[in-house]
Amino acid sequence: MATGSEWWRSAVIYQIYPRSFSDALNDDGIGDLPGITTRLPALKELGVDAVWLSPFFSSPQKDAGYDVSDYCDVDPLFGTLDDFDIFERKAHELGLKVIVDLVPNHTSNQHHWFQAALASPVGSVERGHYMFRDGKGAGGDLPPNNWESVFGGPAWTRVIEPDGTPGQWYLHLFDSSQPDLDWTDPWVREQFRGILRFWLDRGVDGFRVDVAHGLMKAPGLPDYTPPADGGSMGGAGMPLDLIVDENDPVTAPYWAQDSVHEIYRDWHHVLEEYPGDRVLCAEAWVEPLRKLARWVRPDEMQQAFNFSYLETPWNGPAIRQVVDTSIDAFASVGAPSTWVLSNHDVVRHATRLSLTAENPQGHGLGARSVGIPDRAFGLRRARAATALMLALPGSAYVYQGEELGLPEVIELPDHSRQDPTWRRTAGERYGRDGCRVPIPWESAAPSYGFSTGANSWLPQPADWAEYARDRQRDVPGSTLEMYKLALRLRREHDLGFGTLEWLEGYPDDVVAFRSNGVSVIANAGTAPVALPAGIRLLESESFDGDQLPADVTVWLRP
CATH class of the missing domain: 2.60.40 (Immunoglobulin-like)
Known part of the structure; x- marks a missing residue:
């Protein structure tokens, strides 16, 4: 295929959050690979080009699978490797590309690499795979620096050494169960080349790379205090005058370090070993957009999520500006812009675009939140925003359930919340559970068709039936039919390659x-x-x- 016409340049990619999509394996209220496979015809009917699966790898599930204990196996919650192969074959038979999530910034603390590091002495090869450091103060009782976790609380945890004494500290930008790998270690880089090849050998079409702006940290790990009103993952929450230069010393020392790019140049070569147009997509919360475009230079990744667009309010001048800036920035390096309104980490746009109060990324919504819109008003605005987005040139991402018009679930009981953010902030931040509630398929079925069991891992609202797919299918004017029409027209008029x-x-x-x-x-x-x-x-x-x-x-x- 000629350069410039690759499938990913114009594709509409559907994100599946496996535990909340469809449960067909054992009715445990957690979605799984067999469930996804049974629902693939519905996605083909919807009109998307590819599916992206959030993590389904072996994991203790402390962060819904983003704490990986084995990158080359399927967690029993979701099935087996054979189930994955069946899913992939079915997707390809339907003409759908398959993208899997990769989590390279950190592993689970149950991963055998980390367990070996804990059992090994200070300065050992095994400890060198992670970010272990000596503490400060008398007896090393203070953490190595002042960094805070994305999920709230300190980003360092002290270990008990094999001899039973308090010892070094390890870095975890996320939960304490997710220790950061040290990507200056050549051994770590070689392990991930093998992981890429494992899934490429199974036939996947690409990878969405979690925290792709992390991995490398500034030398010396200097202290840093982020803006109080900033988003948890960086990017839009940081004043633009602080991030116009990647070498500016006030840029967060754990995000967007220039040295991260050599990793993706290396991965680019791995993907080139395989036939077809394989793709790497960066989850990189980076601003300004001209800086984000460096992730998709010709020898690096193919796509980067456009979080600047996602975080743009429903405002005419702001939308025009971000569209112009996006197209210019990505085109300058020969890449397509991507467009996205919702995903598993943000408040669903059927609610978010109509909020009347500030809500930084990662904070979530709950019973005490203010500025929450009327559902009908939120959906009206979301449909308008979606219709605009799906006409833009480039590639678009759709998050499961947005084609049903699902709002953020706000009234979740406190005891049911599972996001580490809720726990680590003692309830100060609600976290991301509200956008992860299992989606409804059949209005009159148990769990609205998500599972034949009565329960789901997060409780579904009592009024979920009105959003169910069977209530909307073939109903003129429904949100589902609007998405289907928009995707068909987008394809017929080749808007993904439009000017x-x-x-x-x-x-x-x-x-x-x-x-x-x-x-x-x-x-x-x-x-x-x-x-x-x-x-x-x-x-x-x-x-x-x-x-x-x-x-x-x-x-x-x-």
């Missing part, structure tokens, strides 16, 4: 552009605006007359 041309003559709070003969007009304001003549291909909400209502997007052609 965006802004349309003039609209108020500032209206986003209007033309791409491949399709005009897209989104009203992010409060007053109706006049529409030009044309055939309406898609409406995020049905309306009469030639005035586009507020919070509605329309696709037109002459």
